[in-house]
Amino acid sequence: MAKTDKSAAIAELADAFRGSNAAVLTEYRGLTVKQLTELRTKLRGNATYAVVKNTLTDLAAKEAGVTAFEGQLVGPSAIVFVDGDPVDVAKSLRDFAKANPLLVVKGGVLDGRALTADEVKKLADLESREVLLAKLAGAMNASLSKAVYLFAAPLSQAARTVDALRAKVETEGPAAAAAPQDTVEAPQDSAPADVQDAPAEDVATGGDTA
Incomplete structure (x- = not known):
């Protein structure tokens, strides 16, 4: 590959790292073209599955500030660049790997944090x-x-x-609506009738006359 082509490939991969919500590193050794096409179809809308060259990917990851894949870029590698829901992508990878055990999840990165293979699998359970x-x-x-x-x-x-x-x-009739709904009862402690009817001077003196 010419130097200019390598530079362009590194720049493209670095942009993919920067523009992704997450990324998952996989090894696809033994998978057929048909199986890889099926995987890409499952991921469509949420992620892009890109077969990559290890050396160029290592340089691109460092350029983008991604250190999660250091030492893991060996063998036939492909990276899932996630631009949708990372949980949905993790579920798709888990389900595909169950039917196609040759797909190996090696690790990932989410919001700048490195994820182990087990953590990617746990992400699928959310x-x-x-x-x-x-x-x-x-x-x-x-x-x-x-x-x-x-x-x-x-x-x-x-x-x-x-x-x-x-x-x-x-x-x-209208008068009924205007009438009070409750009657007011006389106070229980009101004076007896005989006191009420007594002359004012008798009440004032307690009823005694000179």
């Missing part, structure tokens, strides 16, 4: 971003429903009161 967003939306809708109910309850109560008054007016 819930995807879409599932988490759906759960969050469900929780928010439930909260909003409660809020709507609380706001609507006083309005419903007021509407029932207005309807009751309207029915009372229709049956008993």
